[in-house]
Amino acid sequence: MTRAEAMLPLPGGARVAASFSFDVDGESAALAADENLGASMSAMSHQAYGPLVGVTRILQILESHGMKSTFFVPGYTAVRYPNVVRDIAAAGHEVAHHGYHHVMPTGLSVEKQIEQIERGCDTLEALTGERPVGYRAPMWDLSWQMPLLLAERGFLYDSSLMDADVPYRLGALNEDGSESGHSLIEIPIQWALDDWEQYCFVPGLTELGPIQTPRNAVELWRSELDGMRRFGGCWVLTNHPFLSGRPGRAAALDALIGEVNAMPDVWTACLSEIATHYSTLEVTSHSVAPIRDRGVPESD
Ligand code: ZN
Numbered sequence: 001m002t003r004a005e006a007m008l009p010l011p012g013g014a015r016v017a018a019s020f021s022f023d024v025d026g027e028s029a030a031l032a033a034d035e036n037l038g039a040s041m042s043a044m045s046h047q048a049y050g051p052l053v054g055v056t057r058i059l060q061i062l063e064s065h066g067m068k069s070t071f072f073v074p075g076y077t078a079v080r081y082p083n084v085v086r087d088i089a090a091a092g093h094e095v096a097h098h099g100y101h102h103v104m105p106t107g108l109s110v111e112k113q114i115e116q117i118e119r120g121c122d123t124l125e126a127l128t129g130e131r132p133v134g135y136r137a138p139m140w141d142l143s144w145q146m147p148l149l150l151a152e153r154g155f156l157y158d159s160s161l162m163d164a165d166v167p168y169r170l171g172a173l174n175e176d177g178s179e180s181g182h183s184l185i186e187i188p189i190q191w192a193l194d195d196w197e198q199y200c201f202v203p204g205l206t207e208l209g210p211i212q213t214p215r216n217a218v219e220l221w222r223s224e225l226d227g228m229r230r231f232g233g234c235w236v237l238t239n240h241p242f243l244s245g246r247p248g249r250a251a252a253l254d255a256l257i258g259e260v261n262a263m264p265d266v267w268t269a270c271l272s273e274i275a276t277h278y279s280t281l282e283v284t285s286h287s288v289a290p291i292r293d294r295g296v297p298e299s300d
Contacts, residue, residue, distance in 0.1 A: 106143045
């Protein structure tokens with residue numbers, strides 16, 4: 001069976017599982033991309049806006065809708081802004097793992113990947129009292145080793161891959177490609193449902209532009225949701241508080257949450273709830289082997 005398999009039953013007979021998720025990068029994403037950006041007080045202030053202002057505004061909006069969300073927090077952000085993480089948890093939202101230094105796992109040895117996982121878990125647990133059960137790779141750049149490293153450490157789900165419309169069980173492979181017997185629920189995402197491509201402009205970090213209006217961003221996100229209401233799917237929107245916490249964008253997000261909340265065919269939940277729901281169903285397990293030898297002849 002392919003990953004276009006029929007929708008599995010959702011609570012209330014919904015066609016779509018929907019989640020508003022937030023990646024609280026703060027300074028960490030910019031510093032991981034280019035340490036020299038740390039010399040720019042302006043660039044750092046742009047990133048700090050998320051935990052300093054954006055998160056509080058987003059928490060108020062979510063509370064007004066009675067919406068529970070998932071906040072992916074790098075350990076470094078949690079250390080710099082511990083009260084922000086406490087506020088997120090105290091409001092009843094899920095705090096999930098987003099690396100420690102927001103370094104892309106694909107650039108790290110297995111030992112360094114493990115260190116980033118465990119350091120992030122320890123940091124979040126010290127603030128919230130709970131070990132995270134969900135993971136999203138920094139820059140959405142999951143390594144081939146990471147499913148096994150996460151599953152071995154008790155994670156319930158990952159949300160970094162883009163090869164399906166609905167959650168599925170991801171079988172974790174050993175280094176030699178054999179089945180490990182471990183698995184995770186994978187909750188797929190996609191770049192069209194990310195505010196980074198719409199809003200993020202930081203000289204030296206992104207080459208994107210022009211900055212889109214909230215109207216354009218919401219139109220794109222809504223069109224994907226409308227498609228999923230027709231075909232079925234799991235709609236996971238990712239917003240960054242340093243981007244979507246700005247007033248005009250937050251107002252547009254507020255309106256969108258209200259619209260989605262009112263859709264009778266859409267079940268809204270945080271990602272751990274969605275993963276828990278799928279983990280109880282007979283979900284087909286898929287594993288994906290790394291792409292190594294494509295049989296391309298060597299040039300002379
Ligand atoms: Zn991030």
